[in-house]
Amino acid sequence: MKKSLIALAVLAASGAAMAQSSVTLFGVVDATYAYGNGSVANRSQLTNSGYNSSRLGFRGVEDLGGGLSASFWLEAGLTNDDGRGGSTNTNNQTTGANASGGLVFNRRSTVSLNGGFGELRLGRDYTPQFWNLTVFDPFGTNGVGTTQTLNSSLGGPTTIRASNAIGYFLPGNLGGFYGQVQYYLGENASNVANKKDGNGLALRAGWANGPLNVAGAVSQTKFLNADIKAFNLGLQYDFGVAKLLTHVNRDDIKNGAEGTGWLVGALVPVGAGEIRVAYSTYEVDVAGPDPRSNKFALGYVHNLSKRTAVYATAAAVKNKNGAAQALNGSTTAAGRNSSGYDFGIRHSF
Template sequence: MKKSLIALAVLAASGAAMAQSSVTLFGVVDATYAYGSGSVSNRSQLTNSGYNSSRLGFRGVEDLGGGMTASFWLEAGVNNDNGTGGSTNTNNQATGASASGGLVFNRRSTVSLSGGFGEVRLGRDYTPQFWNLTVFDPFGTNGVGTTQTLNSSLGGPVTVRASNSIGYFLPGKLGGFYGQAQYYLGENASNAANKKDGTGLALRAGFANGPINVAVAFSDTKYLAGNIKTFNLGGQYDLGMAKVMAHYNQDRNSAATAPDGSGWLIGGLIPVGAGEIRLAYSTYKTDVAVGADPKSNKLALGYVHNLSKRTALYATYAHVSNKNGAAQALNGAVTAAGSNSNGYDLGIRHSF
C-alpha cells in the first residue's frame, strides 16, 4: 500500500490556508534467480528486476490553484540482491557514465509544472524513443525476455534515459491523442570540439482509445563521432482474450564507418486466471557489410502468477540465435560469434 503524507500548511501570521500538498513513498523489490548458458561459459546468479525494475521513489504534488499543480519525482534504482544502488549518466555521453554504488536517483529526477496547457518537466527522465520499446514489449524491457531491439540497440547513452532534459507533454482529454517533446543537453564547454556531444531532440506522438494504442517516435542526438538518429513505431490491440503488440526500431549513425541497425518485435499477453502468459519474438540486425550483417533473433516465453495486487511470482525462458558474427548472450553467459544462448528467470516481485 502506498504511504501518503497529506499536509495542509497554514500561514501563522494571517491565518490564510495554502494549497494542499501530498508526498508519496513508493517502490518495487524484485528478486530473481537468473541462469544463462552459452558456448563459452554459463552463469548462475541471484539478481533483480526480472519482472519489474527494483526501485525506491518519492513523488509529491502541490495544488497551486486555478488548475495548476507543481510536482516532483525522485526515483532510485535498487540492486536488492547486493544492497547497492543503480548507475547513471550525467551528460548523455560515455564520459558521464557513473558506476553503481550508493543510492542515486538514476531512474528519474524531475520537477514539473502542469495545467491546462500540459506539463513542463525538467531533469533526468525516460526518452521519447524508449517509450515505444518498453510499452509495446510484453516483457516491459525487464529480465531475460527483454526485446532484442533494446538489447542490441545502437542508440547510444540516451537509448533509455536522458539527463539535463527539458520536456513537454500534451494535456489529457484530447480524444485519445497524446504526445511529448524532449530536448536534452550534453553541457560541454562552448569552445570544445565536442561542444554538442550528448545534446539532442526527441519527439513522440500517439493515439490510445478503446482497444487501440499506437505511437511513433523520433530522436536526433549530436556526437562529434557521428550523430545518432532513432526512429520507431509500435502498437497494441486488446482482443479481450489477449493483447497483441508489435514494434519496429531503426538506429542510424551519420559516421561513414559506423554501423546502422534495425529490428522488430511481435508478441502478446494472455490472461490465465490469476496469472498472465507473456510471449514475444524479436530480432535486430546490424548493417556492417553486405553479406556479413550480424543478426540476433530472440524467442521469449514467460508466466506471471499474481498472489495479490502487490506480490507476484514469475518464470521466463528465452533463447537467442546469432548469425553472421553476432554474439548476444543471456543472463551473463558468454557465447561465441554465431552461437546460441539460453536464459531462465525465476523470481518474486513485491511493490509498495
C-alpha cells in the first residue's frame, strides 16, 4: 500500500511538471510554380514560399513560477521543392555561409526569459528594421510580389536577420505600445582592422490599437569604412472593407550609395479569400542618373481551410537608369523590364 502511494505521488509530481512545460512542432510547406520573364532570359521553376516561407520548427515554454517563464524557438527554412534546408550566416558579414543548404535553424534560433518586465531573447532572430518591411507589405515579403524596398535594399547581411543577437522586447500590456532593442555581434578578433565588422544596434517602436498600427525602426551595422544605416516607418489602417498598408525605407552606406524606397498597398477580404495589391519603388542615389525600380503586384489567396490555401500572384517591374531588377529567376538587361507570376498551395501545421 505504501509503495502504491509513493508511485501515485511520483506520477502526480511528474504530471504537474509536464503541465508546466510544453513543446510544439510546427511548420509551413508552401509549393510554388514560378515563371519569370526578362529581356535576356526567362525562367520556369517549381520553387517554394510564394505565399508563406516554408519552415520546420520547434518551440517550447516552461512556467518557472512567480510570473516568470523560459522559452526556446528553433526554426529551420525549407526548400521543399528539392528537400534541402535553408542557408544561414554566422557572423553578420556574409550572405549564406552555409551555401550547401543543410538543415540548419537559420530562420530563428533563440532562448528567452519572459516576465512582467518583457522578454530577454538571445540568439539568431529577425532584425527590428525588417519587421516594418514585412508587416507593412501586403505580400509579407514573400513571392514575386515582394516589395522592392527589400528586393533592391542596400542593407547588407543584416537586412532580414542577425546572428549572435541580444534582444529585449517590451511587455504586451502597455496600452498598444510595443518595442524592441537588439544588439548583435560580428565576433571578430580584437587585433584586426575590421574587428567591429558585423556588430550592430537596432531599435523599433510602435503603437497598435483598434484599426491603426504604426511603427518606426532604425539600425546601424558596422563594417570597415562602410557602416550601413537604415531607417523605416510603416503604417496600417483597417477600414473594415480593406486594410491600407504603407511604408518608407532608407538605407545609407558610409562613403557609398544611398537608397530610398516606399510602398503603398492594400488587403481586401473577399469571401473565403483575399485580394492583395501593392506598388513599390526603390531608387539608389549614385553619381550620374539614379537607378530606380518600380513594381506593381496583384494577387489573390483563397483559403480552403484554416491551414490550407491556394494563391496566385502576378507582378511587373519597370527599371530605369541602369537598374536591372528581374523577377522569379529571370535575367533582364539594365534599364529593361521584367514580369513574373506565381501559382501555389500552402499548408501549415
